[in-house]
Every structure is written in structure tokens, then in C-alpha cells.
Amino acid sequence: MAVRDPAMTDVARLAGVSHQTVSRVLNGHPNVREQTRLRVQAAIAELGYRPNRAARALVTGRSQVIGVVAQNTTLYGPASLLAALEQTAAESGFAVSVGSVRDLDHRSISAVVERHLAHRVAGIVVIAPVESAGEALERLPKDVPLVTVDGDPHRPMPLVTVDQAAGARAATQHLLDAGHRTVWHVSGPSDWFDSAGRIEGWREALTSAGAEIPPLVPADWSAAAGYRCGQMLARMPDVTAVFTANDHLALGVLRALHEHGRRVPDDISVVGFDDVPEAAYFIPPLTTVRPDFGAVARASLEMLLTQIESVSGGALRETIAPTLVARRSVAPPPRR
Amino acid sequence: MAVRDPAMTDVARLAGVSHQTVSRVLNGHPNVREQTRLRVQAAIAELGYRPNRAARALVTGRSQVIGVVAQNTTLYGPASLLAALEQTAAESGFAVSVGSVRDLDHRSISAVVERHLAHRVAGIVVIAPVESAGEALERLPKDVPLVTVDGDPHRPMPLVTVDQAAGARAATQHLLDAGHRTVWHVSGPSDWFDSAGRIEGWREALTSAGAEIPPLVPADWSAAAGYRCGQMLARMPDVTAVFTANDHLALGVLRALHEHGRRVPDDISVVGFDDVPEAAYFIPPLTTVRPDFGAVARASLEMLLTQIESVSGGALRETIAPTLVARRSVAPPPRR
DNA sequence: AGACCGGGTGTGACCGCTAACAGGAGGCCC
DNA sequence: GGGCCTCCTGTTAGCGGTCACACCCGGTCT
Known part of the structure; x- marks a missing residue:
């Protein structure tokens, strides 16, 4: 027809x-x-x-497509990264095919990677922030260009990562500088490297300041978890400063503190992580740490392209430093 | 090698x-x-x-890929939709290739669509919530399966859409039912159909209740805009109920009201739209309208697949009703 | 017994492109 | 004027699948 x-x-x-x-x-x-x-x-x-790109892909053996493996692209971080990746890839003439994964276990990841390989993608970007992803990755064919983002720092694979520890250090130090004796930390899920890095940075800052290290308050990434932890924290009169692993956690904490009549920042200071666009409109505006997703995307893509174009060369590790964004949720501790 | x-x-x-x-x-x-x-x-x-999918695509003339055209996939709505789409497509054996667009003008959209066509995608989903997108779409080759999401209701194209008007009506009615004489509306950007639909629903509810229709308060989708509008609203003693076009707008409004000492919901009630995961942790927890992104994704894909598989049949229009989620940001108006 | 049928399998052409090579035209050298 | 190099262009062979068709074989029908 x-x-x-x-x-x-x-x-x-x-x-x-x-x-x-x-x-x-x-x-x-x-x-x-x-x-x-x-x-x-x-x-x-x-x-x-x-x-016809398909014909071209057939004869060259590679399509001008980059496969992305990600999880929960609804979260602000992954979504931003994905968008930046797509943007950057387009500028180099590459299309981006997303493969979301419900769980980051071995089977799911392999399945998505398989799908990408079947399409003969030029390279794969794995946004694989958890342990189990690394295992899956090791078993992969070695001849396909691959970059992991926010992956396992201890695994020998090309890696681009936000310097979680540096961000956490800055956040903690900022609180310490304001005069707080110590800083509590509400952390992300324990199997995420992001969480681990932030915990590490928090500990380092406290240690090198000679401050006492309070017990870790474990959570996930949700405002709901932040709320629960916040309720606990609100009942502890000693707590004057809290660093949360992300902004939504901070939102939950903020609400819990508010309900318990503890004022922020007068009674307690709070710092988040991510700088979601609405963080400036929390009550009060949230001091937080802003990762540069654009830079991460550019670094990942560059790393991938050098792998695609040649056999050798190019850095295998790139770390992007985040910046502290000071707003009104931090103040000196109350005098007693 | x-x-x-x-x-x-x-x-x-x-x-x-x-x-x-x-x-x-x-x-x-x-x-x-x-x-x-x-x-x-x-x-x-x-x-x-x-x-090798490329070889298969070459001979069959279609690859098992669905191209998506979207804008600002960082926003909660588009991101959720994209994720749901990807999920659903994967279940039918389709990969999803995203093409983000900075501006939804004719040129940008055509460029992305061209890219998808070059890959011989099996179909295209256009998340095209603005006027200018529609124009671009009309000029497209007619023989490629296409579905628009949240697009122009007045254009004769296959369309899946959240029933914005119904959601807005429910929100407004909910406020009216609580006893408010009327409801103010902070709207999204004027060129988005989503905005138009929500405005329409809001007007309808007021009209059929015989309530006065206050002037529209125009904004974009950001918390920043919500904050600005909120400051204005806070100064108007008559305002007792506000319906905002999305949750982030509501967040900004909430903060402005808070700063002006106007309590929510005691002095003013607020309802949002989207039900972002953290809405339940705003101060106070936000009553809002939840669209079913999963249902939208399923409907879009089904519509696309019937077009792909056969020449005829299948609905060309599908409307997904959102649901009201009542939380604590709504109360009867203050008695004076 | 021969025609017919249908399940199971192989053969060859072709999809639209790129890579490798072949070759013609013109300029320059000796 | 012949050799040779440089530009430009055409020819041919695949890449790895699918599709249309031919074929073989045993059983059933007439």
C-alpha cells in the first residue's frame, strides 16, 4: 500500500x-x-x-545508539541524569535507549543488557548504584564499551561518579562551622554506594573535627522514611544538627520537627543532598548539596566515546565534585 | 581481534x-x-x-523500538510517564528510545521525530502537552503509528490523556464542599493543554456551584512561581481556598502563606495536582489529585500496538480519570 | 495406483547500507 | 610520451536476518 x-x-x-x-x-x-x-x-x-540506520547498523556491526540501564527513573537524581545523558548523546549524534530495571539484581540487569546487546548498541551506561549490579556487570561480554555511573568504586570498571564523600563532608563541615558540637546523619539505603559515600564523608568530617560520632540513622530515599526518623530525632533534645542523605528525606524530617514544635533552624539545623528544584521552597529553604548531573553525563559520554572510537586511552575514572548550596535551614545551635 | x-x-x-x-x-x-x-x-x-535486531529491522522495515518524544523529563509527571511507558513496552518486547526536546516548537520536534524515523521505529509516542507540538505533528508522515499523550484534544490524532478537567473539578468541588464560597486557581503555563484542562475543570465546578469566579493566577510549573503567587494571595484576606495546577506550585504557595502567618488549612485551604511522592510530607500534608501514569502508559501502548499490528480498529481516544487524594491541607473556611 | 494434502525442512533472493577495490581522468615528472 | 600519483567515481561483495517458494515424505482420498 x-x-x-x-x-x-x-x-x-x-x-x-x-x-x-x-x-x-x-x-x-x-x-x-x-x-x-x-x-x-x-x-x-x-x-x-x-x-536507514538499521541497514547501517547491520553492516557496521554497531548502531548509533547508547543503551542505558537504570533503576527507578522517577527519582529526581536518576531522572536528571537520564535527561542530561540523552541531551549530551544527541549532540554527538547518538540516540539513547533506556532500560529500566525494577530490581538491581543480577538477573534483571543481565536481561536488560542482553536486550541492548541484541540491538547492537554502541555502548552501555549503567546507572548502577548498588552492590548487586556490580556482580552482574562482571559477567558481561568484555568487548562492549561500558561505563558505570555512581557504581562500585572498588571494582575495576570505567566509572563516573559524583563525589559523594566530598559533598557529605562539605555538608557536615558547614554544620560544624555553624557551631554545632556534632551532626546526626539520616542515611540512604545501605546497599547504595551513594549512601555509603555520603556516610563516609560525614564520618570523615566529624572525625577530623574531633567531634563525637552519633549513631547512624538508617532510612531509604523517601520523605516517609525521613518523617519517621525525624520523629525520633525530634524527641532527642541533644540533637541540634542533621544531615540527610537527600532532600526528600530532609522534607520528611522538617515536617516531623515542625510537628514536634522544634524550629528549624533555631532549634535544629538541617542539610540535605541533591538540590531538587523545590528545595528552595521548603519550610525553611533547605541548605543542600548540588551534584552536577550535566557534568556527570558529559564525563560518562566522553568516556564511552573514547572506548567506542579506539581501543585504548582515556581516563577510566572520573569524579565530579558537588557544591554546597547554603540556604536558611542552618543556623548556630541554640544556647542553653 | x-x-x-x-x-x-x-x-x-x-x-x-x-x-x-x-x-x-x-x-x-x-x-x-x-x-x-x-x-x-x-x-x-x-x-x-x-x-541481531538490526538485521531483522532491515528486512522487516521496522525495528522493535518505540520512539518517545518528550520534554523536560526531569519533571515528575513526564518522568513517571516515561518510566511507565518503558516498563509497559518492555513487557511487549519493545525497547524505548527517548528523544528529549528543549523546546516544543515545530523544528525541535520534527528533528527528534526524524531521528526516530531514521531508526525505523515501530511507532512514536509524543508527550506533547503544548500547542506548537500539534502543528509539528500534522506535517508528519502519515504511515508511522503515532500516539500523542496529553496533547491537543481538538486535533484529530490518536490521543491518550489524563482527564485534567475531571481532576480539577474534583479538587475544586472538594474545596467547595468544605464550605468555601469560592476557589482561586494558580495555573500552569498557558500553552500547556494540561493547564487549559485544569483551568476548564476549575471553572466548570465553580460555575455549576454558582460560585463567583475569581481572576486566574497564571504561573508555570515551578515552586518558585508558586511562591510568588502565594505571596500575593497571602495578602488578600478574602482568599480561603486555592487550587494549584501542580504540587510544586502548591509547595511554593504553602511556604508563602506560612511566611505571612496564614495557617493552612485553618486560614486557607490548598489543593495540588500530581501527587508527587513527597506531597504527603509537605507542611501540612497536601490534598491533591493523582493521575494514573501506569494506566496512561498502558493505554498509549495498546493504542500504538493496534496501529502497528493492523491497519484498522482500536479506539483513537482514551481518557484516564485521576483520583482525589484527601489529606490535611483542606478544612472549612475560617468563621469571621 | 495416482492425485492430493500438509507438516517439516532447505534454497535463494533480497532488505539498504558500507568497505574494499578497481578504474578513468587529469597533472606532473623525467 | 610513458609512468605515476592524486582525485573522483563506480562495481562488487557481503552484513544477518526474513520471505516466498520448492521440495520431500508419509498418509488419505478417489
Whole structure:
């Protein structure tokens, strides 16, 4: 019914050249006479010709697609990263195919990676913030370019990561600088490297300041968990400063403190992590740590592209430093 | 260096059959002897054979990929929709390729669609909530399956949409039922259909209740805008009920009201839209309207698949009703 | 017994592109 | 003027699948 899409030969016929010349024009090959190039381009425009990437992928063995393996792309962090990745990839002429994964276990990850490999993607970016992902990754074919984001720092794979520890250190130090004797930490899920890094940074800052290290308050990433932890924290009169592993956790904490009549920042100071766009509108505006997702995306892609283009070279590890964003949720501790 | 990936012929040779038989096994063709099927499957497993989708796409003319055109996938709504879409597509054996667009103008959209067409995607889902997108879409090749989500209700294209008006009506009615004389509305950007639908629903509810219709308070989707509008609203003693076009707007309003000493819900009631996961932890917990992104994704995909599989049939329009989630940000108006 | 049928399998063409090579035209050298 | 190098262009062979078709074989029908 529908007429066949025009192919290279159709363009070639119309321009009075061979299909190979059309191919050369399309790929920017140098040795084409200017006049010929123009004729070909005219023919392309006239026919509305659109190169068939599938055919190209077949013969070259690689499609111009980057496969992403991610989990819960609804969360602000992953979503931002994904968007930045897509943006950056597009600039280099790559499309992005997402493969979300419910659980980051071995089976699920392998399944998604398999799907990407079946499409002969040019490379894979794994946003694999948990332990179990690493195991899955080791078993993967070695010949496909791969970059992990926020993955296991102790595994020998190309890795781009936000410097969680540095961010946490900055947050903790900021609180310490305000005069607090110590800082409590509501952490993310224990199997995420992000959590581990933030915990580590928090501990380091306390240790090097000679401050006492309070027990860790474990949570997940949700405001609900933050609320629960906040209720507990609110009942402890000693607590004057809290650093939460992300902004939503902080939101929950803020609400719990509010309900218990503990004022922020007058009675208790709070610092979050992520700088979600609405953090500036919490009550009070939240001091937080902002990771640069754009930089992470650029670094990942660059790392992937060097792997794709050549066999060797390129850094295998890149760390992006986040910045502290000071707002009104931090103040000196109350005097007693 | 790296050995060529095994192809169908390799499997065929090992299993002692022809490549065509391997193909039949792979595609679940009925007429294959059980014993042969097993031999082939064993060979596939032994070689770690993985069908090449690019080759398949080339010969069939369509790849098993669905292209998505979206904007700002960082926002909660689009991100959730995208995730749900990906999930649903995977269940039907489709991969999802995202194409984000900075602006939803004609050129940007066409560019992304072109990219998808070059990959010979099986279908396209356009999350195109603004006017200018519709224009771009009309100029598209007619022979590629396409579904728009939250698009222009007045354009004759397959459309799946959240029933914005119904949600807004429910929100407004809920406020009216609590005893408020009227309800103010802080709306989303004027070029989004989502905004238009919510405004419409809000107006309808007021009209049919015989309530006065206050002037519209226009904003965008951000907490920052909500804050600005909230400051204005806070100064108007008559305002007792506000319905905002999304939860982040509500967050900004909440904060502004708080700063002006106007209590929620005692002095003013607020209702949002989206039910972001953290809405339950706003101060106070936010009453809001929850769209069912999963249902939208399922409907879109189903609509797309019927177009892909056959020429005719299937609904061209599907509307998903959202539900009101009552929390603590609504109360009767203060008595004076 | 021969025609017919249908399940199971193989053969060859082709999808649209790129890579490798072949070759013609023109300029420059000796 | 022949050899040679440089530009430009065409020819041919696949890449790894699917599709249309031919074929073989045993059973059933006439």
C-alpha cells in the first residue's frame, strides 16, 4: 500500500551517480566533487530521503545508539541524569535507549543488557548504584564499551561518579562551622554506594573535627522514611544538627520537627543532598548539596566515546565534585 | 581481534539444520519438529547466540523500538510517564528510545521525530502537552503509528490523556464542599493543554456551584512561581481556598502563606495536582489529585500496538480519570 | 495406483547500507 | 610520451536476518 521509503539507490538514480557516491556525501567523505555533492543533496531533499540506520547498523556491526540501564527513573537524581545523558548523546549524534530495571539484581540487569546487546548498541551506561549490579556487570561480554555511573568504586570498571564523600563532608563541615558540637546523619539505603559515600564523608568530617560520632540513622530515599526518623530525632533534645542523605528525606524530617514544635533552624539545623528544584521552597529553604548531573553525563559520554572510537586511552575514572548550596535551614545551635 | 558474534548460520551449522529452521525456532513458528527445536535451542545456548535486531529491522522495515518524544523529563509527571511507558513496552518486547526536546516548537520536534524515523521505529509516542507540538505533528508522515499523550484534544490524532478537567473539578468541588464560597486557581503555563484542562475543570465546578469566579493566577510549573503567587494571595484576606495546577506550585504557595502567618488549612485551604511522592510530607500534608501514569502508559501502548499490528480498529481516544487524594491541607473556611 | 494434502525442512533472493577495490581522468615528472 | 600519483567515481561483495517458494515424505482420498 504505502510506497517504499526512498533508499540510497533512488537518490543515486535521481542524482545520476552511484549509490556509493551518495553514501560518501552522507558520511562527509572528502573526495567528492562539490558539484556532485550538491546534486546529491538536492536529490536527497527532493525525495525526502532518510538514511536507514538499521541497514547501517547491520553492516557496521554497531548502531548509533547508547543503551542505558537504570533503576527507578522517577527519582529526581536518576531522572536528571537520564535527561542530561540523552541531551549530551544527541549532540554527538547518538540516540539513547533506556532500560529500566525494577530490581538491581543480577538477573534483571543481565536481561536488560542482553536486550541492548541484541540491538547492537554502541555502548552501555549503567546507572548502577548498588552492590548487586556490580556482580552482574562482571559477567558481561568484555568487548562492549561500558561505563558505570555512581557504581562500585572498588571494582575495576570505567566509572563516573559524583563525589559523594566530598559533598557529605562539605555538608557536615558547614554544620560544624555553624557551631554545632556534632551532626546526626539520616542515611540512604545501605546497599547504595551513594549512601555509603555520603556516610563516609560525614564520618570523615566529624572525625577530623574531633567531634563525637552519633549513631547512624538508617532510612531509604523517601520523605516517609525521613518523617519517621525525624520523629525520633525530634524527641532527642541533644540533637541540634542533621544531615540527610537527600532532600526528600530532609522534607520528611522538617515536617516531623515542625510537628514536634522544634524550629528549624533555631532549634535544629538541617542539610540535605541533591538540590531538587523545590528545595528552595521548603519550610525553611533547605541548605543542600548540588551534584552536577550535566557534568556527570558529559564525563560518562566522553568516556564511552573514547572506548567506542579506539581501543585504548582515556581516563577510566572520573569524579565530579558537588557544591554546597547554603540556604536558611542552618543556623548556630541554640544556647542553653 | 574480537571474534565475530555468532550468527544464525553458525547456530544452524552446529545444530545441523538450515538457517531458516533456526529462524523458525526463534520466532516460535509452529511447524518445527520438537526434537529439532531442542537441538537448535541447545546450539543457541552453547554459542551464546543473540539475534541481531538490526538485521531483522532491515528486512522487516521496522525495528522493535518505540520512539518517545518528550520534554523536560526531569519533571515528575513526564518522568513517571516515561518510566511507565518503558516498563509497559518492555513487557511487549519493545525497547524505548527517548528523544528529549528543549523546546516544543515545530523544528525541535520534527528533528527528534526524524531521528526516530531514521531508526525505523515501530511507532512514536509524543508527550506533547503544548500547542506548537500539534502543528509539528500534522506535517508528519502519515504511515508511522503515532500516539500523542496529553496533547491537543481538538486535533484529530490518536490521543491518550489524563482527564485534567475531571481532576480539577474534583479538587475544586472538594474545596467547595468544605464550605468555601469560592476557589482561586494558580495555573500552569498557558500553552500547556494540561493547564487549559485544569483551568476548564476549575471553572466548570465553580460555575455549576454558582460560585463567583475569581481572576486566574497564571504561573508555570515551578515552586518558585508558586511562591510568588502565594505571596500575593497571602495578602488578600478574602482568599480561603486555592487550587494549584501542580504540587510544586502548591509547595511554593504553602511556604508563602506560612511566611505571612496564614495557617493552612485553618486560614486557607490548598489543593495540588500530581501527587508527587513527597506531597504527603509537605507542611501540612497536601490534598491533591493523582493521575494514573501506569494506566496512561498502558493505554498509549495498546493504542500504538493496534496501529502497528493492523491497519484498522482500536479506539483513537482514551481518557484516564485521576483520583482525589484527601489529606490535611483542606478544612472549612475560617468563621469571621 | 495416482492425485492430493500438509507438516517439516532447505534454497535463494533480497532488505539498504558500507568497505574494499578497481578504474578513468587529469597533472606532473623525467 | 610513458609512468605515476592524486582525485573522483563506480562495481562488487557481503552484513544477518526474513520471505516466498520448492521440495520431500508419509498418509488419505478417489
